Amino acid sequence: MTRSIAFASLKGGVGKTTVALNCAFAFARRGARTLLVDTDLQGAIGMSLDGVSDRPGLAANLARGGPPLEGLVKTRLPELCLLPMGPVDALDEDRFAINAREANIVGRILEHSQRDFDLVLFDTPAGLGGMSRIALEEVDSVIAVAQCEPLALRAMPRLLELLARLRDIGSACSLLGVVGTMSSFRDPVLLASLEELWSLYRDQVFDTAVPRDSTFLQASRAGVPLGLLSRRPPAVSAVFDKLVAEIEERLGSDAGGEDDGPIRLVD
Ligand SMILES: Nc1ncnc2c1ncn2[C@@H]1O[C@H](COP(=O)(O)OP(=O)(O)O)[C@@H](O)[C@H]1O
Numbered sequence: 373m374t375r376s377i378a379f380a381s382l383k384g385g386v387g388k389t390t391v392a393l394n395c396a397f398a399f400a401r402r403g404a405r406t407l408l409v410d411t412d413l414q415g416a417i418g419m420s421l422d423g424v425s426d427r428p429g430l431a432a433n434l435a436r437g438g439p440p441l442e443g444l445v446k447t448r449l450p451e452l453c454l455l456p457m458g459p460v461d462a463l464d465e466d467r468f469a470i471n472a473r474e475a476n477i478v479g480r481i482l483e484h485s486q487r488d489f490d491l492v493l494f495d496t497p498a499g500l501g502g503m504s505r506i507a508l509e510e511v512d513s514v515i516a517v518a519q520c521e522p523l524a525l526r527a528m529p530r531l532l533e534l535l536a537r538l539r540d541i542g543s544a545c546s547l548l549g550v551v552g553t554m555s556s557f558r559d560p561v562l563l564a565s566l567e568e569l570w571s572l573y574r575d576q577v578f579d580t581a582v583p584r585d586s587t588f589l590q591a592s593r594a595g596v597p598l599g600l601l602s603r604r605p606p607a608v609s610a611v612f613d614k615l616v617a618e619i620e621e622r623l624g625s626d627a628g629g630e631d632d633g634p635i636r637l638v639d
């Protein structure tokens with residue numbers, strides 16, 4: 373069964389796109405056939421990756437009314453594909469989410485992913501309306517992205533409330549977990565925010581938090597996931613290997629694709 377996860381937060385600039393992109397890369401490296409879909413009209417994934425921003429994607433598929441996965445971008449990893457947003461006509465922005473809902477574009481992306489993908493990850497824009505709301509209604513799991521700073525933490529209850537309300541009205545989406553981002557043990561305010569995140573959301577918080585690290589800016593400057601920043605990836609890229617292992621555990625055993633079990637070290 374193909375699993376779907378949306379990365380969401382009410383507040384912008386908290387690291388959603390960074391987490392979605394690097395988790396997609398880490399999932400693919402673990403062997404899960406992964407599709408990363410950009411639902412942000414600003415084309416956040418395209419902006420973050422060299423060679424992707426001008427390609428057509430979800431927006432063009434919506435405008436044409438054709439197959440929802442046209443323009444799929446293959447990557448260096450055979451298990452990882454991207455569906456960027458692609459250029460959005462300025463005049464279409466206003467009604468974009470309305471058209472997307474009418475055309476059921478997110479639902480159709482999921483239907484068409486069943487054969488070729490184990491996981492479909494959605495990067496969403498800031499805010500809980502528009503494309504975020506549509507993605508949240510269609511996926512089976514949501515990962516709340518919480519920057520470890522006071523204002524971002526104050527915005528979290530709104531997302532959780534929306535998820536509860538969506539479930540009330542029949543949506544399947546459940547909160548898979550909360551991931552803290554841009555944390556630091558060295559800055560007392562950031563450390564206090566990380567502690568607050570733990571004390572407020574306890575078991576829902578992933579053990580792995582994404583530290584604040586200037587390497588992220590280098591990676592976005594180069595337009596690559598952290599794991600491709602150099603032949604010997606920076607230490608912080610290993611955070612996403614840990615995070616996706618935790619996510620897989622929460623998803624259950626069928627998330628990684630094929631059957632799994634111990635592998636003999638010596639034959
Ligand atoms: N852990 C981190 N440490 C340092 N900078 C980060 C980190 N995560 C994201 N950033 C930077 O913060 C900015 C916003 O991140 P982004 O992932 O685009 O957030 P969002 O998608 O929530 O708007 C980007 O410039 C990104 O490179």
Ligand SMILES: [Mg+2]
Binds near residue numbers: 497
């Ligand atoms: Mg973003």
